[in-house]
Amino acid sequence: MLRFTVRLLRGATSAAISCPPRRRFNTLAPIPAAGAPNKDAYFAAIHQITNIVRRDIYPERTLNKLNLPVNSELVFRVLRALSHSPTESIRFFTWARGHYTPTSIEVEELIKTLARGKRYASMWRLITQMRDQSRRMVNTPEHERAFCVSAETVCFIIEEYGKGGLADQAVEVFNKCSSLNCDQGVEVYNSLLFALCEVKMFHAAYALIRRMVRKGLVPNKRTYAVLVNGWCSSGKFKEAQEFLDEMSKKGFNPPVRGRDLLIEGLLSAGYLETAKDMVKKMNKEGFVPDVNTFNSLVEAICQSGEIDFCMEMYHGVRELGLVPDINSYKILIPAVSKVGRMNDAFKLLHRSIEEGHRPFPSLYAPIIKGLCRIGKFDDAFCFFGEMKVKGHPPNRPVYTMLITMCGRGGRSLEAANYLIEMTEMGLTPISRCFDLVADGLKNCGKHDLAKRIEQLEVSLSTV
Secondary structure (H helix, E strand, O other), X not given: OHHHHHHXXXXXXXXXXXXXOOOOOOOOOOOOOOOOOOXXXXXXXXXXXXXXXXXOOOHHHHHHHHOOOOOHHHHHHHHHHOOOOHHHHHHHHHXXXXXXXXXXXXXXXXXXXXXXXXXXXXXXXXXXXHHHHHHXXXXXXXXXXXXXXXXXXXXXXXXXXXXXXXXXXXXXXXXXXXXXXXXXXXXXXXXXXXXXXXXXXXXXXXXXXXXXXHOOOOOOHHHHHHHHHHHHHOOOHHHHHHHHHHHHHOOXXXXXXXXXXXXXXXXXXXXXXXXXXXXXHHHHOOOOOOHHHHHHHHHHHHHOOOHHHHHHHHHXXXXXXXXXXXXXXXXXXXXXXXXXXXXXXXXXXXXXXXXXXXXXXXXXXXXXXXXXXOOOHHHHHHHHHHHHHHOOOXXXXXXXXXXXXXXXXXXXXXXXXXXXXHHHOOOOOOHHHHHHHHHHHHHOOOHHHHHHHHHHHHHHHOO
């Protein structure tokens, strides 16, 4: 199996490494030729290499024996798979550097892994090494030689310091932006703001906003949201409101209304009941929440199991003029289907279709599952057939769910039909589906059909 996956990697196409240190690459596209390695096989090979790096005592020796075609894409994907294993990531990257020239995309992925694992000394050592290496590059223009750390990575480092309670180090990184060839833009300010709020330094955070304004930068939604969330997490609702009012008086109105920011801050701090009371008060006064705020509130309330309140709020805000987006329906339809309110689920789906949204698997699959749960298999089958015609084609998880529900409900023949239909569409069922269908057919006396299902599994596994 290992040799097979290595051959897949050798045959997989990937973008060539360009001379400048910073570049982008596209996701590997599947090769359509018969018998050629496809995308699933390529990523299975990546997964197997990752397991070697994680579990082998001497992974370098094993990797050398494989004679891998080391390139930028391979290294990046393995490092991303090792994103929570800093020691293994460093070891693999050190080995890979002997076989290719790193680009910034892999280096920054490793930097994030080290920051996430609190390996700060190793992180700065890597940055210094890459900076020194870029300065020694010959036949390369000066402006392309300097190793740059992207603003996204700098923000990530600052926020990781904040999560670890290291506010001084976060400020130090912020002040180092020029040496990292990174501009101090709004997002970098927001990250430092987040770090300061993590350690409850709210006065310093507000002073940072004033400095940001003096430099001519315009605060965005996250600027306000970070500080409001910080105040709310400490139970300082009055201070959050006063901050919003003061910024509004100075002419820096947030991109969304202050009440919406307060609701989102209350939700992030876990004050669900207070957020619900604020929404009720807004509805009574005729104010409509922002659709993103509505979605955040609905998701939090659905997780708490208060579906009745969610549906009341949905109808109430619609009457006030709010137009839910597709994310609203992606939250509400699974929630009402899970508790068996199928009429509400169908109404929500039809409403979304009327608003121009084409149904896709994550919208109609919960309805199918809900119908199967309450024993209405015939209705589920009819609805599934309708969605195949009117909606997006069902994907592998939908078929897997439907086969599983049929098997549990004693509908083994239907489960077998859907399993065969799935394979005809080019979707490979998981082994559990074959076992479930075959066992169900044997229990109801359909031994010949069960044998055909087992033969189908064998034929697909040998392709």
